[in-house]
Amino acid sequence: RKEVEQDPGPFNVPEGATVAFNCTYSNSASQSFFWYRQDCRKEPKLLMSVYSSGNEDGRFTAQLNRASQYISLLIRDSKLSDSATYLCVVNIRGGSYIPTFGRGTSLIVHP
Amino acid sequence: DTEVTQTPKHLVMGMTNKKSLKCEQHMGHRAMYWYKQKAKKPPELMFVYSYEKLSINESVPSRFSPECPNSSLLNLHLHALQPEDSALYLCASSQDRTGVAYGYTFGSGTRLTVV
Numbered sequence: 001r002k003e004v005e006q007d008p009g010p011f012n013v014p015e016g017a018t019v020a021f022n023c024t025y026s027n028s029a030s031q032s033f034f035w036y037r038q039d040c041r042k043e044p045k046l047l048m049s050v051y052s053s054g055n056e057d058g059r060f061t062a063q064l065n066r067a068s069q070y071i072s073l074l075i076r077d078s079k080l081s082d083s084a085t086y087l088c089v090v091n092i093r094g095g096s097y098i099p100t101f102g103r104g105t106s107l108i109v110h111p
Numbered sequence: 112d113t114e115v116t117q118t119p120k121h122l123v124m125g126m127t128n129k130k131s132l133k134c135e136q137h138m139g140h141r142a143m144y145w146y147k148q149k150a151k152k153p154p155e156l157m158f159v160y161s162y163e164k165l166s167i168n169e170s171v172p173s174r175f176s177p178e179c180p181n182s183s184l185l186n187l188h189l190h191a192l193q194p195e196d197s198a199l200y201l202c203a204s205s206q207d208r209t210g211v212a213y214g215y216t217f218g219s220g221t222r223l224t225v226v
Contacts, residue, residue, distance in 0.1 A: 034214045043201055043217040044154065087153055089215070097208040098167060099144070099215055101153035 003027060004090050006102035013109055017078045021105045023088030024070045030092035033064055033071045038085045038104065047073075047086070078109045114138075117202050117218035125226055126192060132221045134185040134202030142208045143185040144215070145177060146201040154201055160185060161208045192225045199223075 006023045013019050025033075033050035048055065050062040050071045061074040071088055085104040091097055115136045124130050134143065142161045146154035158177045159167035165177065174196075176188040185202055202218040 032210050032214070034210075041199075041222075043219045045217070046214045049214055091210045096167065097210070098156060098159070099203075099205075099210055100156070103153050 003100050004088060004102040006088055006105050008103055008105060010106035010108050013078055013107070015078055015080060015109055015111055017109075018074065018076045019078055019107065020075075021073045021086055021088075021107075022070050023072070023090075023102050024068075025088075025090045026069070027090070027092045028066075028069060030069075030090045032089075032091040033062075034089040035060075035062055035071075035073045036087040036089055036101075038087055044087055044101075075107075078107075080109050080111065083107055083109045115202055115204055115216050115218035117200075117221050119221055120219065121222045121224075123224045123226060124189065124192065126194070128192075129188070129190045131189065132187040132200055132202075132223075134187075134218055135183055136204045136216070137183055138204065138206075138216070139182075140204035140206055140216070141182060142205045142210075143179065144203040144205075145175075145185070145187050146203065146217075148199045148201055148220075158187075159208065166208065189223075192223075194225050197224045 035047040036044040037047045038044040050064045054063045059076045063072045087104045088102040091099050118133045145157040148154040157171045160179045163179045174191050178186040199220045201220045203215045205215045
């Protein structure tokens with residue numbers, strides 16, 4: 001089983017749709033969780049950290065479920081500019097602080 | 112200054128060449144990372160430096176040699192690379208190795224082509 005798993009998609013949604021991504025992690029000692037966004041041929045950029053209590057930033061909501069070992073990202077009212085790959089990052093692997101990426105979920109928002 | 116700066120942005124090198132990639136940050140971050148990313152794949156960790164000391168080497172071939180001259184700079188020395196080493200090389204930094212505070216900040220990468 002991989003350390004961090006994501007559904008690669010692609011998720012193809014119309015503008016205005018709500019879309020949710022999940023990411024599961026295998027190491028229960030993991031402490032830090034993040035969602036990154038990566039546009040084609042660009043570097044990953046931090047979208048939001050994921051806190052135990054859940055957090056929201058505008059149209060984006062991140063949740064952490066420690067019991068089931070997954071994090072989620074909800075995007076409401078999708079925009080064309082949201083089209084990108086969304087990567088989850090978990091910072092524990094093998095008992096050491098190793099920032100580990102999931103394979104990414106591709107989102108395509110169409111008119 | 113909240114940036115990680117990488118140079119060069121593009122590099123083409125022959126298999127017998129020696130070149131270096133450079134990374135610089137002035138955010139006072141004490142952990143710095145090298146990642147390799149192939150097309151349509153997630154970034155793969157290569158090295159981690161914490162307080163200027165190499166703390167993780169993900170079994171990277173010796174033709175890649177990292178160096179951390181000071182807390183703001185990270186280099187990756189390349190020698191005798193293979194065409195399959197062609198990729199986007201990303202540098203990242205974080206306040207400390209946990210990344211708890213503000214996550215990891217990435218540079219825009221060096222797109223390397225080995226011919």
